[in-house]
Amino acid sequence: MPNNVNPLVVIAAYDGLCTFEFGCAFEVFGLSRPEIGPDWYRCATAAVDAGPIRGAGGLTLVPDGGLELLGEADSIVIPGWRGPGARAPEAFLEALRQAHRNGRRIVSICGGAFVLAQAGLLSGKRATTHWHHVAKLAAEYPDITVEPRALYVDEGDVMTSAGSAAGLDLCIHVVRKDFGAKAANSVARRLVVAAHREGGQAQFIERSIPPVSGANLSALLDTIRGRLSETWSIERMASEARVSVRSIQRHVRDATGMAPGEWLQGERVAQARELLEETTLSVASIARHTGFGSATNFRNQFRAIVGLPPAAYRSRFHGGAV
Template sequence: MSPNRHVAILAYDQLCMFEFGIAVEVFGLPRPEFADLGWYTYEIVGIEPGPYRSTGGISIDAPYALDRLADAGLIVVPGWRGAKTPVPEPLLQALRAAHDRGARIATLCSGVFVPARAGLLDGRRATTHWRYAETLRAECPAVTVEPDILYVEDGTLLTAAGSAAGIDLCLHIVRQDFGRDVANQVARRLVLPAHRDGGQAQFIARPVARERVGRLSALLDLMRERVNENWTIARMADAAALSERTLIRHFRDATGQSPLNWLIAERVERCKELLEDGELPLDAIAEAAGFQSQETLRHHFRTRLGVSPAAYRRSFGAAA
């Protein structure tokens, strides 16, 4: 029996247009070069009576209704209209039925809240955009939320993090279904790297302090300016004119991290900037960021981002 390559891409009012476009681009674009492989067919399935408007006011036509999910081997949920917005019961029922018969369900960004509210992710691993991770954890405590990575596959349920990570997940599905060479061709047409592993970290811009007032604000700025210097707790406390215990408490209140973890994060950020901007050798970058050796830099970089400095430079450097 040949595999079911029919894809249903959900549409709804207040549609997340970028995520929707990703799914259509990967699974709906005509690809005659793959016709002999049994390439995907697809339908746009509306979850309720229209009209459907996307972000930006664009109107979308969805010619098929939820009963079409019964024929789909893959259902793509391209975002959702609000992390706390209820999901219509007919959609929840249709997804449960599709899951029971073995269909794959893939969610992009905030789309994770749809199968989560259907109970399909209970006891399973999932990810979403880092902005929604805590909301998902609070709203759906039975889901094991992995907030730092690009995508998660747990059985027939696949979830992607931030919007662009949806491309990585879709390419992962193509790679599973048709092999590496075909996925690489699709990636080249998108002018994208062929493969970012699901376990790779979301590249989140430097977090700002929760509170930018008082003595700690000046200290954070000073430490960023001199991130390569030796910052002990005693030196931090002296610079902020606080006791060490008070400093640690204020640090957690302002940043959500210990002073050491915040400093390591800032040093990794400095490494990212240097890797992106030029061709400095790794030992010079380690010194400029305050790491004592290349080995220490590599350890913290991989621990926090899931990739090596060299791989990061290949993806984000000036010549990338």
């Protein structure tokens, strides 16, 4: 859970607002969630431009305030932008820089990554944006490591998402970090979306991706999820799918955006989170259930990925508000 009770999320609103991206952020952070508890987010909108804020489709937005709200925020969301070649106002860029210096978390959806790049907040970091613009982002900002396949990239203080609907994935990821997997799952169910969507944006790029020959990759991944306590080497995955090791590596990466081992580790951690939140199983039992083997290995791997040791994660997210 965030350090502040009722952390404030400020969504930037600009003339020419991308209403879908704005709606994704507001649906997640701006609606009350009594089923989660009293510590849920507060949400406000901050005007980037003077005058009426006109959104796509002819909508007009009345923001809660101006750029001064960015200084009060715990998290700031930039829901898209006017276009990858459009320069953001310098006052907006400086407000973002100042907020970042003060420890605010900044989240961009789709083309909002270009605003973060203009502000210098992605320098030396990994980032993503809509697949149609990843080449432009990489070419114009060579100091950014652009991840063209990712649905979103979490660099801790700065997060970026791929195009449009991937912003919803990122916003739910923020909920998961702040309030735990159970809360994120609850929000996802209310929105009728997957709490953790498989596959990077590679699956949406305008090129054909060859199917796995002779096997149903989705069925294989489901089988692995249901048997995480077992050892799943790359050789075993390939054997189960009746393809070569090289083929399974390629097809898992095409389907999930991750190498097989990385995907498997993420699934183990996801199940471990749920068991820590919803059961009283010991750390050793969870380590066995999720395939980490020893409690020591589980603690080390979980902490490296989640940022908290299992006991601290359970203390924060088991019961209570979520």
